[in-house]
Amino acid sequence: MVAASHPGRPTGLSAGRVLTRRWNRAVRRLRESDLVPALLLVAAAVLIGIAQYVVPFVPLTTLVIPMVIGNLVLAPRVLPWVVVFSLSVLVIVVAATPSVLDGRRIGGVVVIFLIGMIILVSSFRRTRLGVAGVRGESMLVDLRDRIHNQARMPALPKDWYAEAVLRSAGGSSFAGDFLVASRSSDGSSLQVAVVDVSGKGEQAGSRSLLLSGAFGGLLGALPAASFLPAANDYLLRQDWPEGFATAVHVTIDLLTGAFELRSAGHPPGVQLHAGSGRWAVHEAEGPVLGLMPRAEFSVVHGRIDRGDALLLFTDGLVETPERDISLGIDKLLGQGERLLRVGMEQGAHRLIDRLESMNDDRALLLLHRR
Known part of the structure; x- marks a missing residue:
């Protein structure tokens, strides 16, 4: 009598080892993807927006932080979505607090949008390479080291x-x-x-x-x-x-x-x-x-x-x-x-x-x- 094998389970491995391997593989894929840092930056933008609504004297320019960090760590395909989301949070905060809108605040909004546009343009230029700024720099450092090793x-x-x-x-x-x-x-x-x-x-x-x-x-x-x-x-x-x-x-x-x-x-x-x-x-x-x-x-x-x-x-x-x-x-x-x-x-x-x-x-x- 031959025992039936379970589909998807490697022969000779226990169920615990199979689950452990699948878990490690999923964690590795999640760690190597841009999903986790993108979600963290989106959450940071939301928290900054809430803080600006609750405490009006929190500067609007703090919304630049998640965009700048995203410009360093995110791939060009994900970065525009984070930038657009951060700018959307900015628009909602400004619309929800019209009483504190003055010339300085309007100037801050214009500056943030200009920074967002610059980041978007740079991300579009990186699309040909397909890697984030820090990763691209790491590749260049590796290429330099290879030339020196030669x-x-x-x-x-x-x-x-x-x-x-x-x-x-x-x-x-x-x-x-x-x-x-x-x-x-x-x-x-x-x-x-x-x-x-x-x-x-x-x-x-x-x-x-x-x-x-x-x-x-x-x-x-x-x-x-x-x-x-x-x-x-x-x-x-x-x-x-x-x-x-x-x-x-x-x-x-x-x-x-x-x-x-x-x-x-x-x-x-x-x-x-x-x-x-x-x-x-x-x-x-x-x-x-x-x-x-x-x-x-x-x-x-x-x-x-x-x-x-x-x-x-x-x-x-x-x-x-x-x-x-x-x-x-x-x-x-x-x-x-x-x-x-x-x-x-x-x-x-x-x-x-x-x-x-x-x-x-x-x-x-x-x-x-x-």
Whole structure:
């Protein structure tokens, strides 16, 4: 004889566990929805309206509080209803207390309606994104952190030191310059790409995020010679109106120090030779990414010996509207010779601080072989 199973109850679970799971699921859905905060804000608006009717000297502007809080926590689909309800409460209170209506009170009503209209307009603009103000800010913070995580250098052998610094135009959290790095599975080689996306600051932040993820995947999956051609093809497929970028890509053998450097319309890499104390400029030829198909990129070979350092940077560090890039590189080498003489630790931070420019994004990578 087979016992009949109850519909909707998972096999092997007791009724108590089923009810507990359903309750937890309902609580989780309620917590994640906008229904609870919307109801609380509506209740707050009603209580404020009652207080203004019972105690006439309670200011009308207190009705702005639930609207402003709703603008921060509610989704664009729910926020207009809360704002309209709060304004309706305001109209009812004003109509119910005509004896205290004076010029100051009328001015307060006008101000509250203007604030409500501003909140409604902002909520309609957020409809494309579909998230509330605080949630949208959290998403942007997460995107910023992901860009910064892409710039973290992998763990290197003890005889190697790497330091990367990213700065954005105007001091914002988003920049058009980024860095991606990948170490081979056997740990013998390191690939690094420093990229400068067209635009600057927040304007280039979204493109920088997309390209940093794509280039990071290409960097670890392709041979060194295929990275820049693949990155160029990827940019061409995006068909962006302003979709070009410059990049410098270096592959280093961590055992011997031999490296290959390729450039796509990017400022050259510079190397400090510890033996002679002189700087060498490694300038490879190659077109800007995203402008022409089947682009070819030349390669420069070199070696990082003990005590040597290699600097890779973007043009925002060395070029300004008043200064040519060649003069900027000369200034960088002069500052590097003086600042790196005291040690390589935190050398990239000291160098970028001395060459600070708030008008463009900057990125600087320092690689040193101890």
